[in-house]
Amino acid sequence: MSYNNLAINNANFNLEGKLATLWFDNLLLGTGKELVEKVMEDVAEKEQWSSDTFKEMKKVQISSETLLPSISFMDESIIEDDYFKDAADVLKDKYAKELSSPKTYGGAMHEIVWEGFGIANSVKYWTLLNAKANCTFLPMDMEQQMLGKVFGSTTDMGYSNFSDIITAIIPDISEYSWDEIIEIRHHNYWTQFRKKLTELSESIEDKKLGQDILEEIVRKDLIEMAQRFRPQVTKNIVKGVVSNIPLPIPINPVSVVCTGYDIMKEIDFDKKYGWIYFYLDNKK
Structure with a gap:
C-alpha cells in the first residue's frame, strides 16, 4: 500500500486493509517503521485490541523499509522522467475541465505536479520492492491508471476475486473488529x-x-x-x-x-x- 493510500484513505485500517490482511501473508506499508508502529499502537489502544491481535498485526502489517531500508518512500532520487510524464498525463484527464479555464489553469497545474510526483513515486517505489520480493500493488484509482500506462496490466495475485467472494460470503465483514479478522486468519x-x-x-x-x-x-x-x-x-x-x-x-x-x-x-x-x-x- 502506497504512502498516498495510507495518508488519504487510512487504507491499512479500512475494509481494504482488513481484506488484504486476510489474503496476504504480509502487508507492506509505504511509510517508515516508526510511523507504522506509532499509528498501530494508537489504533490498538482506541479499538481495544487483544494482546494477541496486537502481536499478530505487528507481524502482518510492516513498513516497506523492511525490504528497502536505504530508500525512503518519498525519495526524489528514484523518480524517472518517464514515470512523472505518465503520471501527469493521467492527471491531465482528471483536471481537464480546470485546465481549460485560464482562471483555474494555474491551480490545476499545481495539483498535477504534486499529485503526479506522488503517483510516479508510488509506482516506481513498488517496482523496487517487487525486485526484492514478489509483491502485489494495491493501488488507488490514479495509481491503477498509472500502472496501466507503464506496464499495460499487472496481476493482483487473486486479491480482487478474493475481495468479491469473501464479501459475498461475509457481507458485514467491514464491521468486523480486528480481533475477529485475526481470528479468521487463524x-x-x-x-x-x-x-x-x-x-x-x-x-x-x-x-x-x-x-x-x-x-x-x-x-x-x-x-x-x-x-x-x-x-x-x-x-x-x-x-x-x-x-x-x-x-x-x-x-x-x-x-x-x-x-x-x-x-x-x-x-x-x-x-x-x-x-x-x-x-x-x-x-x-
Whole structure:
C-alpha cells in the first residue's frame, strides 16, 4: 500500500486493509517503521485490541523499509522522467475541465505536479520492492491508471476475486473488529480456503462468474464428500462379516465407520475438503 493510500484513505485500517490482511501473508506499508508502529499502537489502544491481535498485526502489517531500508518512500532520487510524464498525463484527464479555464489553469497545474510526483513515486517505489520480493500493488484509482500506462496490466495475485467472494460470503465483514479478522486468519481451515480461491482466481477473471463458480465447487465437493462416505459393503472379510450382522436399522453404523476410516487413510481429507469447513463456518 502506497504512502498516498495510507495518508488519504487510512487504507491499512479500512475494509481494504482488513481484506488484504486476510489474503496476504504480509502487508507492506509505504511509510517508515516508526510511523507504522506509532499509528498501530494508537489504533490498538482506541479499538481495544487483544494482546494477541496486537502481536499478530505487528507481524502482518510492516513498513516497506523492511525490504528497502536505504530508500525512503518519498525519495526524489528514484523518480524517472518517464514515470512523472505518465503520471501527469493521467492527471491531465482528471483536471481537464480546470485546465481549460485560464482562471483555474494555474491551480490545476499545481495539483498535477504534486499529485503526479506522488503517483510516479508510488509506482516506481513498488517496482523496487517487487525486485526484492514478489509483491502485489494495491493501488488507488490514479495509481491503477498509472500502472496501466507503464506496464499495460499487472496481476493482483487473486486479491480482487478474493475481495468479491469473501464479501459475498461475509457481507458485514467491514464491521468486523480486528480481533475477529485475526481470528479468521487463524481458523483451522483458512489456509485451505485461501488456496482454493487462489486456484479459482487462476482460472477465471470475471468476479461475478467467480462467485457462481465458487458456489458450484461447494456443491460439487459436498456431493463428492457424501459419495465418499456412502455406506457400502467392504471387501475386507472381517469387516464384511461384522458389517453384515443384521440390525433393526437401515444402515449399519459399523459399515459407515469402516468406510470413513478407509477414506481418511486414502486421502488427505483436510487438504482436499478443509476449505469447505471454513466456507460453512463463515457463510452468512
